[in-house]
Amino acid sequence: MQIAIPIFNGFTALDAIGPYDVLSRLPGAEVVICAAEPGEKRTESGVLGVMADRALAEVERPDVIVVPGGVGTRNHLEQGDPYIRWIADVHPGTQWTTSVCTGSLMLAEAGILDGVEATTHWAAREALAELGAVPIAKRVVERGKVITAAGVSSGIDMALTLVERLTGAELMAQAIQLGIEYDPEPPHDTGSLEKAPPELVELVMSALKAEDEKAAELHSLSL
């Protein structure tokens, strides 16, 4: 079974690596990190480089796709973009089409979420609605063969759910959860829009806005 994770400059590392570290432990799964052009892709901050080993064009019939998000999605939200074309092309043949964070914007741009309930990073719900999806405030949303996850860290929860669907049983998901010792103890209870006080939401919104502006600037420099 082939599981393809497309990456691009400006992706959020944990969006991709959370699911990667769960799914690469699934016996029989071949995880492929791919990109429009193979080679090194840098995360949104530019601080981390991850290798895309294969071209999208070489990954023609993946069984599962996991599309990460990040400010870099802004560079791909248009018809004709190679990532959007690839998602639209491979989706009919997948067993599962999934996304983490603003990766759902790319699924929406590819026409997969028209009128479909889906989730994304809490700060991007409006953007998701503008692309035709029906955003709902849940961490993992499964509709037919499409599973979308909320912001960044939620990809771990989504991938464990996916393992359960792929194997048709709880055992392997439980084993992988134990393998990655996923017994989270977040130091605070401020991890979602619904739980965080308004002033904290404001603070994070302005940081995200600044990051997005910086990304736009980097894009204009053709990073």
Next chain:
Amino acid sequence: MQIAIPIFNGFTALDAIGPYDVLSRLPGAEVVICAAEPGEKRTESGVLGVMADRALAEVERPDVIVVPGGVGTRNHLEQGDPYIRWIADVHPGTQWTTSVCTGSLMLAEAGILDGVEATTHWAAREALAELGAVPIAKRVVERGKVITAAGVSSGIDMALTLVERLTGAELMAQAIQLGIEYDPEPPHDTGSLEKAPPELVELVMSALKAEDEKAAELHSLSL
């Protein structure tokens, strides 16, 4: 403030990327991914390549180090190994010396955990004790300026704690937690040795053993 994350072939991606994605959001933090020899390092499965941008020798006075684990640690647990030497050399000058998963074995080999309470992946507690530390069954253990975290996913919890120590307040840790939407909903409650049924522990132990044997084989082929 410089935060160094050393990586090596056979590291576990999430051990490094969980903390990276938290710490790279801290204003004023410069996160540096480094290795004995700069360049691409592959994870334990060989499936994912991450770039080390700087040589350890160029990172002489990091304020914080975060040492990930993975089966690849087995190739570095000896005096004279460049990673062990670097950890021992920079530790006296750090504000915080931290590890995730079996990264604590490397701290121990570097002489930092002699008689000190620390944690590691649940399956490596005995190995940690053999290196002179005092393993305890906690997800994040803080002793003086040394913070060790349990298996793989625990690095996210550790890094949020670290942000709180670095900033001296809760606000930034809470904001980053909201930024990465860290409001975990693990599908099962089997994520720790203490919570998992014995047959699940057996299953995971044999998978880890197989992985370790495969890593030993790859090492003998000089991956």
